[in-house]
Amino acid sequence: MNLLLSGSNYWGVVATLFSYWIALKISQKWKHTLCNPLLISSCIMIFLLFFFKVDYRTYESSNKYLNYLLTPATVCLAIPMYNQLTILKKHLAAIFISILSGCLTCSCYIFILCKLFRLPETLFAALIPKSVTTAIALGISAELNGNTSITAVMVVITGLFGAIIAQGLLKFLRIFNPIAQGLAIGNSSHVVGTSKALEMGELQGAISSLSIAVAGILTVVLSPCIMRLY
Amino acid sequence: MNCLFQFLIICLYCFLGDLLHLLLPFPIPGSIYGMILLLLSLILGLVRLEKINTIAGFLSKIMPVFFVMPCVSILTIDLSTLTLLPHILFITLTSTVLVMGTTGIVAEKIIRRKNNEK
Numbered sequence: 424m425n426l427l428l429s430g431s432n433y434w435g436v437v438a439t440l441f442s443y444w445i446a447l448k449i450s451q452k453w454k455h456t457l458c459n460p461l462l463i464s465s466c467i468m469i470f471l472l473f474f475f476k477v478d479y480r481t482y483e484s485s486n487k488y489l490n491y492l493l494t495p496a497t498v499c500l501a502i503p504m505y506n507q508l509t510i511l512k513k514h515l516a517a518i519f520i521s522i523l524s525g526c527l528t529c530s531c532y533i534f535i536l537c538k539l540f541r542l543p544e545t546l547f548a549a550l551i552p553k554s555v556t557t558a559i560a561l562g563i564s565a566e567l568n569g570n571t572s573i574t575a576v577m578v579v580i581t582g583l584f585g586a587i588i589a590q591g592l593l594k595f596l597r598i599f600n601p602i603a604q605g606l607a608i609g610n611s612s613h614v615v616g617t618s619k620a621l622e623m624g625e626l627q628g629a630i631s632s633l634s635i636a637v638a639g640i641l642t643v644v645l646s647p648c649i650m651r652l653y
Numbered sequence: 654m655n656c657l658f659q660f661l662i663i664c665l666y667c668f669l670g671d672l673l674h675l676l677l678p679f680p681i682p683g684s685i686y687g688m689i690l691l692l693l694s695l696i697l698g699l700v701r702l703e704k705i706n707t708i709a710g711f712l713s714k715i716m717p718v719f720f721v722m723p724c725v726s727i728l729t730i731d732l733s734t735l736t737l738l739p740h741i742l743f744i745t746l747t748s749t750v751l752v753m754g755t756t757g758i759v760a761e762k763i764i765r766r767k768n769n770e771k
Binding site: 439440442443460461462464465468469472479482483486487489490492493494495496497498499500501502503504505508514516517518520521522524525526528529532533536537540542546550553554557558559561562563565566567570571572573574575576577579580581584585588589592593596597598599600602603604606607608610611612634636639640643644647650 | 660663664666667670679680681682683684685687688689691692695696702705706709712713715716717718719720721722723724725726727728729730734737740741742743744745746747748749750751752753754755756757758759760761763764765767
């Protein structure tokens, strides 16, 4: 099977697109936060590789051309930010200070715990960017020589966990302002959280999607600095 | 033709981002440079949103597909990392609560103070 498939550059793309298409159908049917299309399609893909006894390397070499498009897609993240420019200008101080304090606390906390657990450098580098959107997180992790597979999985887990606890935690901490809610959700659980924020209200959703890009850029700048300390 | 031009512009920004990544000494990925350059160009009016909207919309819509492979690559992690997985999960989950709490509380305080001043 490995030998046959390694000759084709397209089966990996077909399998990835197919598993994502199925996952989308499932998540549209059961509208639960845990029915995240990325989570489901990754599970389907892992199952397929196991079932047909295909090596991950074979899959990677056949799918890498699809991921060639990740860079242009990341560049296009500028557009949602541009669309929210008026909101950004209006609440500039609140957005920047709160996101910066969130990112700083997160980095320090991860720094202390990684030191405490004596995690190797590659894992520390993999965990720092875990609260930002996958496209940016993978870039940061790769740049700092982190373990990108850990980053990818932890970003998804962070997003799902954040979306699940969002409403309860915000209520518990008495955060009722829609802007503060959007910032809290966007900064902690990126895109997955944003879909939850959109359910809570349009303003929350807009602020949340804006804070993804702001948090991404701040983390890009912050993480090399904290990496140097480790 | 239209789509070709849109794709050309977006790829041009990827290339410019890569160039900056190669030329500047900071550990910032080329795609982030490209994103910031594109944002500045949109604000300054160098590129109009309609000029890139179709392709950009398509790319943003299919973006999650690009993350399937990084997630599947968890199959390749070594045994020493696997034993640390509970620690990693603990850090991930608790820090998510911390970030959400800190960001929310700080934002709420700033907005409240701003409203009181008015």
